[in-house]
Amino acid sequence: MRNQTALLGSYTIPDxxxxxxxxxxxxxxxxxxxxxxxxxxxxxMVGITKGLGHVLTAVLDVPYAWGTALMIIITGAYTIxxxxxxxxxxxxxxxxxxxxxxVILVMLPFIHAGGAAELMxxxxxxxxxxxxxxxxxxxxxxxxxxxxxxxxxxIGLAVGMxxxxxxxxxxxxxSIDNARSMKFAMIWTPVFLGIxxxxxxxxxxxxxxxxTEQEAAYLVRHTDEVVxxxxxxxxxxxxxxxxxxGLFAAGMSSLAAVLLxxxxxxxxxxxxVSRPMEKGRLVPRTRWTIFGYSVLLYVFTLYPxxxxxxxxxxxxxxxxxSFFPAIFGGLYLRWGTDTGALxxxxxxxxxxxxxxxxxxxxFPELQDVHxxxxxxxxxxxxxxxxxxxxxxxxxxxxxxDRLFAPPDPA
Numbered sequence: 419m420r421n422q423t424a425l426l427g428s429y430t431i432p433d434x435x436x437x438x439x440x441x442x443x444x445x446x447x448x449x450x451x452x453x454x455x456x457x458x459x460x461x462x463m464v465g466i467t468k469g470l471g472h473v474l475t476a477v478l479d480v481p482y483a484w485g486t487a488l489m490i491i492i493t494g495a496y497t498i499x500x501x502x503x504x505x506x507x508x509x510x511x512x513x514x515x516x517x518x519x520x521v522i523l524v525m526l527p528f529i530h531a532g533g534a535a536e537l538m539x540x541x542x543x544x545x546x547x548x549x550x551x552x553x554x555x556x557x558x559x560x561x562x563x564x565x566x567x568x569x570x571x572x573i574g575l576a577v578g579m580x581x582x583x584x585x586x587x588x589x590x591x592x593s594i595d596n597a598r599s600m601k602f603a604m605i606w607t608p609v610f611l612g613i614x615x616x617x618x619x620x621x622x623x624x625x626x627x628x629x630t631e632q633e634a635a636y637l638v639r640h641t642d643e644v645v646x647x648x649x650x651x652x653x654x655x656x657x658x659x660x661x662x663x664g665l666f667a668a669g670m671s672s673l674a675a676v677l678l679x680x681x682x683x684x685x686x687x688x689x690x691v692s693r694p695m696e697k698g699r700l701v702p703r704t705r706w707t708i709f710g711y712s713v714l715l716y717v718f719t720l721y722p723x724x725x726x727x728x729x730x731x732x733x734x735x736x737x738x739x740s741f742f743p744a745i746f747g748g749l750y751l752r753w754g755t756d757t758g759a760l761x762x763x764x765x766x767x768x769x770x771x772x773x774x775x776x777x778x779x780x781f782p783e784l785q786d787v788h789x790x791x792x793x794x795x796x797x798x799x800x801x802x803x804x805x806x807x808x809x810x811x812x813x814x815x816x817x818x819d820r821l822f823a824p825p826d827p828a
Contacts, residue, residue, distance in 0.1 A: 455680065689703070
């Protein structure tokens with residue numbers, strides 16, 4: 419991705435699609451991908467602000483509405499005035515804090531319980547109720563007993579594939595300007611990300627070792643409040659302060675990158691494409707777009723349509739189904755076409771929305787089949803099939819030879 423974007427001179431993911439699939443439909447692809455970004459990122463950002471609002475309420479007694487407003491205002495301010503490099507420099511500091519807090523959070527249940535042996539004995543068999551009100555038994559340590567395999571697969575794919583296809587993650591590689599930095603990023607990004615995910619993904623199970631039966635029954639119905647409950651239950655002001663700071667760093671890091679992408683997607687990939695404007699107007703209008711989107715985000719945060727896990731997974735499903743085929747094909751398939759990319763994006767977002775609202779929650783047997791599974795399969799097949807059918811629309815050989823040439827080691 420970094421090699422091709424450097425060659426193409428692209429600045430955003432829609433910009434990459436526009437330049438990679440060089441044809442008469444490139445502008446349509448660019449506008450559609452920007453619309454998908456605006457749609458999918460909203461739910462992801464609502465999940466972030468919702469979670470941090472609950473942490474502030476549980477730990478500091480800050481009202482939910484005030485806490486979320488404060489975070490959005492601060493993040494929006496430094497994103498509007500700092501731009502891309504403001505986001506990246508703050509990310510460098512925030513990333514260190516995020517990693518440290520992930521390690522601290524996973525240690526809290528063990529310390530509170532009095533050690534690993536005691537914590538494990540509490541969760542290996544428990545009378546805490548599951549989502550249906552039945553005792554969990556050994557469900558916390560038995561794979562697939564509390565939720566089905568398909569639900570685990572769906573959430574895993576949606577959250578995992580988001581790391582590959584989401585512009586918020588990909589855009590960070592745009593700032594890398596030499597092979598040494600790229601090598602460092604390729605090695606240490608998966609190391610830090612992997613350790614962080616291992617630490618935080620098990621918190622939902624481990625927190626049962628800290629909770630009473632009544633507390634657990636409440637948390638099963640309000641999973642968004644688990645981290646705030648942990649910190650309040652541990653009741654150490656220093657640990658709470660460090661963790662709240664780290665969680666805010668994580669949330670603000672994601673929000674800042676997403677707000678920047680939203681602003682550039684709307685101005686450069688929709689407005690500027692449909693009605694070209696002077697370059698001097700791009701940055702001011704991008705800033706106003708970020709401000710307006712922040713207001714919209716706050717409104718949805720006050721009235722969230724779902725829990726954090728579902729919001730994040732739905733956002734990831736849209737990104738994975740809509741963007742992965744076009745990105746993968748652009749990077750590795752010389753015969754991928756603009757029509758294939760456009761069709762797969764439409765198929766991906768439509769499949770996600772239709773499956774979720776027309777099938778998944780209307781038929782009990784389909785509730786655990788997350789929308790990312792059918793949508794991803796459909797979008798990949800559409801990309802491959804349409805690209806083969808529209809092979810004459812493939813970019814010219816000179817363009818492809820330039821893109822697929824071995825990278826310069828310097």
